[in-house]
Amino acid sequence: MSTIKLLDQHTINKIAAGEVVERPASVVKELVENSIDAKSSAITVEIKEGGIQFIRITDNGLGINKGDITTAFLRHSTSKIKSIEDLFTVSSLGFRGEALASIASVSQVEVISKTREEITGVRYVIQGGNEISKDEIGCPEGTTIIVRNLFFNTPARRKFLKSPGTEAGHISDLLNRLSLSHPHISFKYIYNNQVKLHTSGNNQIKDVIFNIYGKDIAKNIIPINYKTEEVEITGFIGKPQISRSNRNYESTYINGRYIKSTLIQKALEEGYKTYLPMHKYPFCVLHYKIESSRIDVNVHPTKMEIRFNNSEELFQLTKKVIIDGLRQIELIPEITLDK
Ligand code: ADP
Numbered sequence: 001m002s003t004i005k006l007l008d009q010h011t012i013n014k015i016a017a018g019e020v021v022e023r024p025a026s027v028v029k030e031l032v033e034n035s036i037d038a039k040s041s042a043i044t045v046e047i048k049e050g051g052i053q054f055i056r057i058t059d060n061g062l063g064i065n066k067g068d069i070t071t072a073f074l075r076h077s078t079s080k081i082k083s084i085e086d087l088f089t090v091s092s093l094g095f096r097g098e099a100l101a102s103i104a105s106v107s108q109v110e111v112i113s114k115t116r117e118e119i120t121g122v123r124y125v126i127q128g129g130n131e132i133s134k135d136e137i138g139c140p141e142g143t144t145i146i147v148r149n150l151f152f153n154t155p156a157r158r159k160f161l162k163s164p165g166t167e168a169g170h171i172s173d174l175l176n177r178l179s180l181s182h183p184h185i186s187f188k189y190i191y192n193n194q195v196k197l198h199t200s201g202n203n204q205i206k207d208v209i210f211n212i213y214g215k216d217i218a219k220n221i222i223p224i225n226y227k228t229e230e231v232e233i234t235g236f237i238g239k240p241q242i243s244r245s246n247r248n249y250e251s252t253y254i255n256g257r258y259i260k261s262t263l264i265q266k267a268l269e270e271g272y273k274t275y276l277p278m279h280k281y282p283f284c285v286l287h288y289k290i291e292s293s294r295i296d297v298n299v300h301p302t303k304m305e306i307r308f309n310n311s312e313e314l315f316q317l318t319k320k321v322i323i324d325g326l327r328q329i330e331l332i333p334e335i336t337l338d339k
């Protein structure tokens, strides 16, 4: 008698969901990244009870074709890459085609979407991976996705969730990072009916920093603007007086993707060495633009780590940019705010 069996698709999706969907913030991350990839200029995120009960993401992006809606929820279905070669030039935040299938397998999902080309849109409901309904409806261009009752069918996973307040904190951190990396998009975050963050989408990182961290930080930052043929580094670094006791205020992005790189952390530390005491960490928002063939984003599904093919150069550049930036302190005593 054979004892080895291929798992059914539902079970495969639920297992895969463990990789992609750890908590409400991971759902928000995947969905907002989809909205960004769909070229939205305004994204609204609405959460209730830490996102465990209710998450709604509304965007004004490209939308999903009626004919594609079922496919979008299949595992490994994506419009973003076609072959392995595309991985080396991929500029979208997603590409694995796993998120929608994973999220739908562990929650109750409702999607309303319309593309520009179509006259009517589609409303699609899927719960625990089972299609409930698919209807034609009138709706604006773009996509709204509602995720209810996360982990309703995987109680063991639900048990690991923290309090709504803690889960909401993760979502808030995430949206801060996403709005800092996409200053050209207007983000609105509503928690339990209260607007917590609203960025203008005017493409000014400085304004987003002001929105998130307030005046005292926004007044004490130094602009960074550095460009070589291979790498572009832009953003802001904090003056030493706004240093922090943890690394939460170091935000680094590569080609629009938030990353945590020990290499860059170390380079920051070296750059600030003569300015900061031990166990103090700088404030910074740094955007790196690097030709995508020189990095490898295909490291882990959550993609916070990244591999560079010339790390030493990146290390030295970062350090130099920081040192040069800090030297300007005497020259620009205070940034003027138009607010
Ligand atoms: P991936 O983002 O890796 O392609 P997902 O499972 O997250 O995989 O999404 C599957 C597909 O559904 C995407 O490739 C995209 O074509 C479509 N899609 C998902 N969300 C949106 C959205 N907000 N707007 C337009 N298309 C979307």
Ligand code: MG
Residues within 6 Å of the ligand: 030, 033, 034, 094, 095, 097, 099, 100
């Ligand atoms: Mg995606």
